[in-house]
Amino acid sequence: MKNLGLMGILVAMFALTGCLDNGGGSEVKQDLNNGDFSVVTDPEEGGGNSGGNTDEGSTGGNAGGGSTPTTPEAKEGLEINKGATLTGSTKLALDFYSPFVAAYVKVSEGDTCATGAWVDYVDSGTLNSSKTNQNVPVSAQFRDHDGRTSACYTRSIYIDQAGPEIIFAKYPSAPVEEGLDVEIVFTVTDVPAGVASVTCSFGTTSKACAAGTNKITFPKMAGGDYSLKVSAKDKVGNASEKSISFKVSSMYKQMVNNVRVNEYQKVDILFVIDNSGSMEYEQKSMASRVRNFLDVVKGLDWQIAVTTTDPVHKTLGDGRLVQLANKPGQYILTSSMNDTDARNTLSSTLQRSETGSGSEQGILAAYRAIERSLSSSGGNANFIRNDSQLAVVVISDEDESANGPKNDPANFVKFVQDSFGAQKAMSFHSIIARPGDQACLKGEGYSAGFRYEQISKLTGGVIGDVCATDYAAQVQGIAEGVRKTLKSITLSCAPVVDAMRSILVLKDGQVYDGTRKMEGLNLVFDQMLPQGNYEVYYSCVK
Template identity: 40%
Template sequence: MTNQLLSKFIIALVISQSIVACKLTPDSGSSSGTTDGGSNTSQGGGTVQPSPSPSPTPSPVPTPSPTPSPTPSPTPSPTPPPTSGDSTGSPDVNCGTAVAGILDAGTISINNGGVLTNSMQVNLSLDRQFVRSMKISNTPDCSCGTWEPVAATKNWTLGKANGVNAVSVQFRDYDGSLTICASASIKHDNLPPQISLVAAAGNTYLTATNNIFNYAATDAGSGVKAVSCSLDGQAVSCAGNSGSIATSNLSSGTHKVVVTATDNLNQSASANLSFTISSPYREITQNKSVTADNKVDILVVVDNSPSMQDVQKNMAKRVSSLMDQVKNLDYRIAVTTTDPSSKTVGDGRLLPLTGFTNQYVITPAMGLANAQTALSNTVQRPEVGSASEQGIYATYRVIERALAGEVNQKALFRPDAAFSVILISDANESATGAKNKPQNLIDFVKSNWPNKRFNFNSIIVRPNDSACLSAGREAYGPTYDALSRLLGFGTVGGSIIGSVCASDYGAQLSGIGQSVQQMTKTLDLECAPIGSTQSAVLVLKDGSNYTDAYEIQGLKIVFQNSLPAGKYTLSYKCQ
């Protein structure tokens, strides 16, 4: 009996000691706990309090005999809590090996479940019941972070700009047990779309042609939401995130195409390209003034060299044909010679009218009969002039003398009158100085009278007219021929090229007179217009459309009727 009681006492003592040891040992969940900062430990951060279960009281027994009692196992002491405690830390600190939890995971969302953001600062929504602390990490596996008190929301800084960011959270309960890691992700993008805008290789950049500009908009972050395009500030069609912009019939000058792209975070960027359109044609605008519709100043340049006596006589007999054509015009007519050096009848001096005292210019006020007589007698020269014939030089010098204020020459020229030269010579221009060149004479007239209509009629030995040359004439006249062609030969109101070998000068002088008359219907052009000969030039008179029919003839615009006084604007294009 005594032995049985002793055995029961020993069993009760061992059971009591085991119960106490159990209460002092952490629960199984503590074995997976971590210290703050992520280091592996045997328990969580909070101190585990033992349960208040009482130890059993053994029944009274007699004092046993001195039998040795078994030695109880030592009771393990509880592991002290981590020293760091629950604290608030910054992201991506205290990184280590991720520790798997055993409790159900909590939840985490970023910006209320958003998938895109352009800010590194976000808001976390966190949820897990019955936990004491949490640890947030900028990794998907909860391997970083600092333990801190549980909060339902938290402002957080993402770890990576312009990329996908994973943020994870792990909770710890009051017994130190860890939850399974929970994570969420969001894409950060604070860069606008990238735009490529280039001109197509085949562009010509000319008026009346098409030009292509290729574009592409990309955004590696949030993606492209919209693309818009404009040309010179006006919206044009865009075909999606990439495509081309076609331009057509742009006016000459500088233009700009702009492509703007917006991403899904409403961040936008633009690319622009400026280009210049040139015209394959020259765009001409001429302003001309017509102050009278029938004024013409005529200079007759007579070759007074020995070989021209017979021509002068023939000319003198036929001047009536010229006068019949100009009799209804407001004319002024004067005569000079091709002599470049005579101090009385050469070097651009006007000849006194034969039979009239101290008169040098023929006008309608003299009456038609007197005008015909004065011209006929004056072109028949009594003197024998220089054999160095220079009709272009003589014309140049007449104008120079007029501009210098010499009375006789000044009386011939009116700034608002057309100017026609009638040259009669059986030789060519015999010198090649600056004042002997056709283009220099044309430029000289235009520089002093920009709006003056000007022609140069040549009665000469035509180039290649060998029959005329062999009839006792001195030389071909290619320089005079060239000057007449530069001033509208073959056009209405243009220059006439006649022959000194004609048996009757009447027809030639009549043609010259008709051409002089038609000069009042013409305006000179800078270049040959492109387009219809009846519509290539836009004509304005005093700011309004001038509707009189016209025809383009070479470098002249010839109207159906004489031009009334007014200010004219001509607009056209040339090659």
């Protein structure tokens, strides 16, 4: 911020409209002046109120004890934009109210009067701030010709130049088959100005929408490419716009997955923990809530690591593995560890004490954790093994809060498939504020986890309740789901099964009739698959 004197940003230099010989206040004794020109005042003898204002808005006492006529409250110090607390402009209008007849004024951006320079006093001026989307304090101090200096007066105003935030929570992540309904859920919010208006357009058609959470359903869609555009303005005039596009098709593509199955029972398990402030209640007992997880995966060749939903923290976020509790330099638990040690270490590591970013992005965190493992980055090195299956467990009270490619459920599944040549079965489990669970959403659940629900359904994962007081049953279900991953083949897209299309499985060139069922994109068999080379033929919507 440039100060008012050096940068010439005080304008409208008006002459002072009145002068008082003693500065308009009580006479100040010479021996009360400090060397730095600050003023120390003693109370008047007699114990009464001197009539001077020591705090903004205070009034003098009545020496006679009778009623005092109501008078307008005197202004003192400075005022920004006539007392407004919010503005959409970085150009701030300042009005000055010195407690005495001032010769000079010093204005600083900040609340300590530390950065400004003394300039000739004027009644008003402007300040061009370089700060936006935050509360901006401005302070002023006054001095007369005799060197008397006032206190430092501070006022602040929030400069808001960001449009409303538009987040798409639920939308088609893959082509939709013709004739099906399409549901899109999105939220429009703005802090601190508030949302003034929201408009939605679907092609050339307008759709009703408003601030807050919106759910729009498009019934029985015909084939084609579609886009929903959401535009919003806040109450100080800032605008924003976002759109989501999807495709409706009745065409099918033929797919084949070639998978080599070994008799190993290897699985890598990634916990993604919401460490934001809204999770404080759940975090208090996180260790006890997940205490039985290792009991259910006993006997498997497992590796377990932990990361957080924080997308930006330089040591605990952006998919970096969290250092294990009480184990400096170690980031990965293994099944070769002592059971008691492993259980205590996992519980202590999952219970986070820090307060992470409020922009929770669990899908992104899992995506980045895998990327870091593939590039052998830091503590993530060697976490994802080539010949193991993969399970992700997210525990969060809020949905994925961004819309980038790495936040998308379908993109995450494709990334895993492409990175490991379709050889790795994977499942994504979510302990969340489940959509429609009003008791949780009115309690400790911050917002419904639409995308976590979507990715769990996509991969046959468990969907649990983050508001539950004990996660024991849910954790057991997730651990059993991890075991189920070892009996699964993850397909590249959702297969279509009807009178003309089916799923064909060959083992070493022969039809394999093992009992199975589809759970999302996972073809799950009742029994462990015998070692061999498998081919899975199926059809998907293009």
